[in-house]
Structures are given as C-alpha cells and as structure tokens.
Amino acid sequence: MKFKIKNICCIGAGYVGGPSMAVIAKNCPDLEVNVVDINEERINKWNEKNLDKLPIYEPGLKEIIDQCRGVNLHFSSDVKRHIANADMIFISVNTPTKTKGLGAGQASDLKWVDSSAREISKYAKGQTIVVEKSTLPVKTAQTIKTILEESIIDSKHDSQNNLKFYVLSNPEFLAEGTAINDLENPDRVLIGGEDNQSIEALVDIYKNWIPEKKIITTNLWSSELSKLIANAFLAQRISSINSISALCESTGADISEVKLAIGSDKRIGDKFLNSGPGFGGSCFKKDISNLIYISNHYGLKEVSDYWQKVIEINEWQTKRITKLIVEKLFNTISFKKISVLGFSFKANTNDTRESPAIKICNDLLEESCKISIYDPKVHPKQIEDCLNLKQSKIFSKNICGEWTFSNSVIEASQNADAIVITTEWDEFRYIDWEKVHKDMRKPAWLFDTRSIVDVDLVNKAGINFWSIGRG
Ligand code: UDX
Numbered sequence: 001m002k003f004k005i006k007n008i009c010c011i012g013a014g015y016v017g018g019p020s021m022a023v024i025a026k027n028c029p030d031l032e033v034n035v036v037d038i039n040e041e042r043i044n045k046w047n048e049k050n051l052d053k054l055p056i057y058e059p060g061l062k063e064i065i066d067q068c069r070g071v072n073l074h075f076s077s078d079v080k081r082h083i084a085n086a087d088m089i090f091i092s093v094n095t096p097t098k099t100k101g102l103g104a105g106q107a108s109d110l111k112w113v114d115s116s117a118r119e120i121s122k123y124a125k126g127q128t129i130v131v132e133k134s135t136l137p138v139k140t141a142q143t144i145k146t147i148l149e150e151s152i153i154d155s156k157h158d159s160q161n162n163l164k165f166y167v168l169s170n171p172e173f174l175a176e177g178t179a180i181n182d183l184e185n186p187d188r189v190l191i192g193g194e195d196n197q198s199i200e201a202l203v204d205i206y207k208n209w210i211p212e213k214k215i216i217t218t219n220l221w222s223s224e225l226s227k228l229i230a231n232a233f234l235a236q237r238i239s240s241i242n243s244i245s246a247l248c249e250s251t252g253a254d255i256s257e258v259k260l261a262i263g264s265d266k267r268i269g270d271k272f273l274n275s276g277p278g279f280g281g282s283c284f285k286k287d288i289s290n291l292i293y294i295s296n297h298y299g300l301k302e303v304s305d306y307w308q309k310v311i312e313i314n315e316w317q318t319k320r321i322t323k324l325i326v327e328k329l330f331n332t333i334s335f336k337k338i339s340v341l342g343f344s345f346k347a348n349t350n351d352t353r354e355s356p357a358i359k360i361c362n363d364l365l366e367e368s369c370k371i372s373i374y375d376p377k378v379h380p381k382q383i384e385d386c387l388n389l390k391q392s393k394i395f396s397k398n399i400c401g402e403w404t405f406s407n408s409v410i411e412a413s414q415n416a417d418a419i420v421i422t423t424e425w426d427e428f429r430y431i432d433w434e435k436v437h438k439d440m441r442k443p444a445w446l447f448d449t450r451s452i453v454d455v456d457l458v459n460k461a462g463i464n465f466w467s468i469g470r471g
C-alpha cells in the first residue's frame, strides 16, 4: 500500500519545529502543514502580524512565514484537532537533560515526548505515520511505538477502527543561525524506519526539493544513534581545538595559523575548528551526555570516559576565561564594570540555551563586578531568566554583583574597565575602537573570546588586548 500524505501536523513550535515545517510548507504547496504547541503565547507569536516579533530569530525565516502562513502553513494550539486530521505527525518537542531523578545531568527528560505520544494515541485516526524529530536517546522510537500500540488495543475514538501507527526517526541536522539554508540545502536527510511504505512516504516529501541521492534510509536505531554521534563528533573537534588554544597561549603559537595549517589537510578539513569560549546550544552537551549515559548502560566505561573528557574540556575552556580576566585586571574585578558583548550561544540566533555567556557572566558576578550586557537579538527578560537575577536599572555604589542591559556597544562600554566579546555577532567585527576607548576607564582591556576583531585596529586605539589562542 502506498501512503498518500496530504496533511501534516508538527507537535512543538520551537527552534526545530517552526523552521522545519516552514521549509516543508514552502517546498510542498500541496501539503497542508499545521504546527501545534501547548504554549499558547508561543503560537500567538508565530501568528504575529509584525514578522519581526516571531518567537525565534533565524535569517530567511520571516520571508517564508510571510509567503506560506495562512496558505498551507498554520500555527495553532488546537493540538487535538490537528492530530486527528493528520496523516503524518512530527514530534518536535523539547528534550532537555534531566536535572533530577535517575540519570540526572546525563539522560534526556522524555516527559514531553511521552505526553506527545499519549496525545497522538488519544486523538489520531486511521493510518498515521509518527516521525520523531526531536534529538532523542537511542531506542526512544521503541517507547513511542509501545505507547501508540498499547492505545490501539483500547481505542474507542477511531470509529472506523482502522487505527495503525508507523514510527520513523528523522533527526534534524539544522544549525541555528543557518537553519533555513541547512533545511533547503542539507548535506543529507536521514530517515530510519522499519517498513518501506512509511519510509517512502517521507522520502517523497523531501524529494520535492532534495536530490534523492542525499536521502539516506536506515533502520530506526542507526538513525537515532547517528544523530547523537554527528553532534558528538562536531563537539569533539571544538574541544580539541580549544585545548590547543591554551597551548598556543603558553607557547607563542597562534591558533588561527594552526587552524589554517591543519585545516588545509583535506582529511581534516577547515570546518568546526574555531576556537572560542566553549560550545553551547541545546544539542552538543545534551547529546554527548546521552552518549555517556547509554555507554555506561551497556557497560562500556572506556567509551563513556572518552566522551566525558570532551565535556570537561569544554567546561574548563569557559572557566579559564573568567580566571584570565580577573588576572589581567590586577586580580580583582570587585566593583569594576565589565561590558559583555553577546549573550546568545552563537551569532544569528536569539537562543541562549547553554550559552557560554551565561557561565562567564555568572563567574564574573561571583567576583562582585558590575556587568552591562548588550546583544542585538536577546531580550533582557531572557537574560534575567538565564542568570536567575533581575537586572538593575542603574548600578548602585554598595551592591556587588549586578547587571544591566544596554542597547548598544557604546552604551555598554561607557566607563567599563573591560569589554568581553562572547558571541561572534557581525557588528562586533566593525566596532570603532578609538571611539569606544575614549569612554572606557583606563587601563582599558578587550577580551575577544571569538577572535573576531582586527588586532591592529585595537592596538592602534591603545586598548590592552587578549584574544583566545594567541601567544
Ligand atoms: C548543532 C549541529 O551543528 C546541528 O547539526 C544539530 O542539528 C544541532 O546542533 P547548533 O547547536 O545550532 O547545531 O550550532 P553549531 O553551529 O553546531 O554550534 C554549536 C556551538 O559550537 C556554538 O556555541 C558555537 O559557537 C560553537 N562552535 C562552533 C565553536 O566554538 N567553534 C566552531 O568552529 C563551531
């Protein structure tokens, strides 16, 4: 039997669900695509008339929303109705690392996946393909299948009684900040499943804009595991180069020269070799933690120890930045003002999950300094939530460890003793350092954790300068 997919529902209107469905809707005008979320506020933002107020910032996204929303792409909080109407349902909900209970700090919290599967089992009708898109531990498809299959036994809501579920794994490889391009021109699409018909139904959707040779089909478990491993390998490269950045600083080598020299070897390649303040984002740490957890589960201690080191180097890299700032500022930053430029975990996104800036700011606040934070896309309320500290409207004389939000680089840097660049936003590459320096307290310092500024310009402006990986 060949599936005829006409109606798609995506549960979860987040950083993955939103852009992925927008690109499917754009490339498959004959498909009806409904993105649902229990968070009504989020859905309202996706339906905002003013496209600058969409809940996530992603270059190229608002143009697609403008083109497809209300045509064949809809955002709704009516989860029940859209599940019932769908031939294919994507699960794209959050799966953060558990903070308590069994596997805390390593295993993924699957409560949102579990409840999505239960909602599907409650409302779906007829032959339904369920696609797991969220990053999940290996064998989660099995959990989803069990929940769905159990529901068929006592199904009452499907009057025609032909309820049947097919589960596929279709992990997302988009990187935030380049999501639309990654979705339009992916290196590959991965689909794992157990039967050819349901796999083919999903392949047919992607074939609308992706060459068939880029579509890899595997069994369920290979697909789930490959997602974790792809992220683990990328993160491992970053920890490798970050460990070498410290060695460069001690020996007098320059990390950008080392990067060029080793990255020119085709076997190594030049991608993911930018040394920085440590990797952030919702995926890398979570996926490696999952890998560690399942390796331990299967008694593979050496494997889990190996990947644990990738996380440890990452944490060490972030920590050593604050240490260095304190040392350079005469071993105390108490009551000094530090300007932090960038708060998102990377440029071109407003996502702050696991952002190194959070850890750096927390470490700086611990040292009792005053921080002014500027980020072109992150809202001050989001920063308050991340730091778990309300912003001060103005700095007071006797409170230590407080922060304010600034609306520009210039505002953030007034009277600052130091500037720390934490995110590689393009506008930080073109700062007028002479102008900034005039308003800073002297001796003024710049710490460039992303190696993006022009050293000569900073030197010319007379600012003391430290950049990652430079001896
Ligand atoms: C990642 C994967 O790239 C993507 O395929 C997967 O689907 C989700 O996880 P994302 O987390 O959005 O995507 O961003 P990515 O570009 O991979 O960056 C992750 C972190 O690594 C960021 O904090 C970034 O600043 C850092 N990074 C990246 C470096 O420090 N150096 C590099 O060379 C590249």
Ligand code: ADP
Pocket (backbone or CB within 6 Å): 011, 012, 013, 014, 015, 016, 017, 036, 037, 038, 039, 042, 079, 092, 093, 094, 095, 112, 113, 115, 116, 119, 134, 135, 282
């Ligand atoms: P990701 O980066 O994986 O897309 P997000 O946290 O940005 O993660 O988005 C996940 C979305 O899934 C959130 O908006 C959340 O409200 C939604 N969600 C979680 N559980 C459910 C559920 N059972 N039904 C509908 N939406 C859900």
